[in-house]
Amino acid sequence: MYPRAFTYHRAGSLQEAVTVLSQLGEGAKLLAGGQSLIPLMKLRFANPVHLVDLNFISGTSYVRELDGALHFGPLTRHAEIEKSASAARVPILLDCAAGIADVQVRNRGTIGGSLAEADPSGDWATVLLTISCEVQCTGTSGKRTLKLSEFLKDAYTTALAHDELVSEVVVKVPPGNSGGAYIAFKRTAPVYPTASAAVQLTVEGDRCKDIAIGLGCVGLLPIRVNEGEALLRGQQITSKLIESAADAARVAADPQSDMRGSVEYKRQLVGALVKRSIHAALQRARGHQVEVSHIYA
Amino acid sequence: MPEATQNVFIQVRVNGKLHSREVEPRQLLVEFLREDLELTGTHIGCDTTYCGACTVLMNGAAVKSCTVFSVQADRAEITTVEGLEKDGELQPIQKAFGDCYGLQCGYCTPGLMLSALQLLKDNPHPDQKQIRKAIAGNTCRCTGYQNIFKAIETAAAVMRSAGHGD
Numbered sequence: 001m002y003p004r005a006f007t008y009h010r011a012g013s014l015q016e017a018v019t020v021l022s023q024l025g026e027g028a029k030l031l032a033g034g035q036s037l038i039p040l041m042k043l044r045f046a047n048p049v050h051l052v053d054l055n056f057i058s059g060t061s062y063v064r065e066l067d068g069a070l071h072f073g074p075l076t077r078h079a080e081i082e083k084s085a086s087a088a089r090v091p092i093l094l095d096c097a098a099g100i101a102d103v104q105v106r107n108r109g110t111i112g113g114s115l116a117e118a119d120p121s122g123d124w125a126t127v128l129l130t131i132s133c134e135v136q137c138t139g140t141s142g143k144r145t146l147k148l149s150e151f152l153k154d155a156y157t158t159a160l161a162h163d164e165l166v167s168e169v170v171v172k173v174p175p176g177n178s179g180g181a182y183i184a185f186k187r188t189a190p191v192y193p194t195a196s197a198a199v200q201l202t203v204e205g206d207r208c209k210d211i212a213i214g215l216g217c218v219g220l221l222p223i224r225v226n227e228g229e230a231l232l233r234g235q236q237i238t239s240k241l242i243e244s245a246a247d248a249a250r251v252a253a254d255p256q257s258d259m260r261g262s263v264e265y266k267r268q269l270v271g272a273l274v275k276r277s278i279h280a281a282l283q284r285a286r287g288h289q290v291e292v293s294h295i296y297a
Numbered sequence: 298m299p300e301a302t303q304n305v306f307i308q309v310r311v312n313g314k315l316h317s318r319e320v321e322p323r324q325l326l327v328e329f330l331r332e333d334l335e336l337t338g339t340h341i342g343c344d345t346t347y348c349g350a351c352t353v354l355m356n357g358a359a360v361k362s363c364t365v366f367s368v369q370a371d372r373a374e375i376t377t378v379e380g381l382e383k384d385g386e387l388q389p390i391q392k393a394f395g396d397c398y399g400l401q402c403g404y405c406t407p408g409l410m411l412s413a414l415q416l417l418k419d420n421p422h423p424d425q426k427q428i429r430k431a432i433a434g435n436t437c438r439c440t441g442y443q444n445i446f447k448a449i450e451t452a453a454a455v456m457r458s459a460g461h462g463d
Binding site: 001002003004005006007008010031034035038039041042051053055056079101102103104105107108188189190191 | 302303305321322323324325344345346347348349352355358359360361364365366368369371412415416430431433434435
């Protein structure tokens with residue numbers, strides 16, 4: 001399948017890319033890993049007139065630890081994050097990076113591209129919404145930094161202006177008494193999850209000091225389960241409370257019925273994923289090594 | 298929509314041989330390999346980033362060549378199934394797929410072997426779980442995968458004893 005014809009531009013720097021974007025206007029799109037964009041172009045759902053390739057810009061792929069935060073270059077591939085010792089310090093990041101699609105897609109797909117694409121079924125946004133994450137955006141008129149929750153606007157829609165791009169993703173390293181886990185339910189590796197849940201939990205003794213619960217693929221944007229979080233925050237963690245938080249997740253979910261399942265099925269599923277994620281996050285917050293993996297139908 | 302777009306000059310090293318060509322920007326790497334270079338060992342299965350039949354190594358990393366534009370492979374090193382055999386000797390992964398009956402129709406086999414080779418380069422001692430994860434992006438509709446796992450384990454052992462770097 002061939003996409004519509006387009007003119008190819010190869011950017012030599014991020015600054016050059018935004019300049020070219022502003023000159024070319026709305027018909028231009030950026031090409032990062034291309035693992036979402038190229039399939040969309042082949043189906044002719046996306047028909048850019050110009051494509052500005054970011055892949056040849058040096059110095060855009062890195063994971064750096066700086067002042068208690070991890071800084072990700074916009075073109076850092078999922079596979080590089082999967083192998084990064086720095087990212088391994090935040091297990092929920094590893095769950096995400098190592099579980100996206102398959103090896104081939106992880107070798108190409110990028111963290112910046114995933115956030116900028118804002119696909120409702122994408123993995124990164126769901127995970128990063130549960131930890132402190134900022135997105136640095138660079139445009140022709142300079143840089144600005146947005147919280148991820150401000151950056152994500154709607155399905156396939158972000159706060160990026162036409163001539164802006166994601167130039168860095170910054171994640172604060174959670175404290176030592178915090179643990180997180182991300183679990184997706186998928187039919188096979190290369191497909192998008194049916195539903196997913198991300199939990200980052202900070203403990204103080206046997207109490208929950210803080211918790212963030214994120215749901216993926218069950219709404220136009222990733223969903224934070226505020227009511228479920230409020231049930232647990234400050235409380236002693238009991239199975240009953242975890243069950244109530246899962247119930248709150250089922251209510252907060254806003255899924256659509258499709259080939260992957262009915263609305264009711266996805267609500268049930270996402271509740272179960274939240275429970276499993278809370279249990280894994282709790283173990284990790286208590287300093288135990290727990291391996292989690294996505295669940296395949 | 299422009300009627301015609303400007304072709305782009307690329308230089309790609311495929312199986313050790315440098316190729317210089319002008320390509321249309323929308324051409325996919327798999328088409329470049331099959332149509333321009335006539336290396337038809339790389340197959341098109343689903344053409345939707347799912348099945349992995351088109352898997353090749355790009356600078357040593359497995360990629361689905363139906364989801365990479367040829368222009369992106371400029372200055373890259375590509376390995377296809379045609380590049381595995383050396384001086385008439387099958388690469389251990391090729392021999393193992395044959396010996397273990399790791400294929401039936403053979404359509405998925407080139408892609409599977411290249412995914413397996415990336416695994417064995419990164420991890421010469423893969424366990425069963427790591428093998429499964431490494432080939433999760435490759436679909437086989439004949440074998441039921443069991444003999445493919447055996448083939449990869451067999452190749453891993455052969456390559457370890459022979460000290461294969463690739």
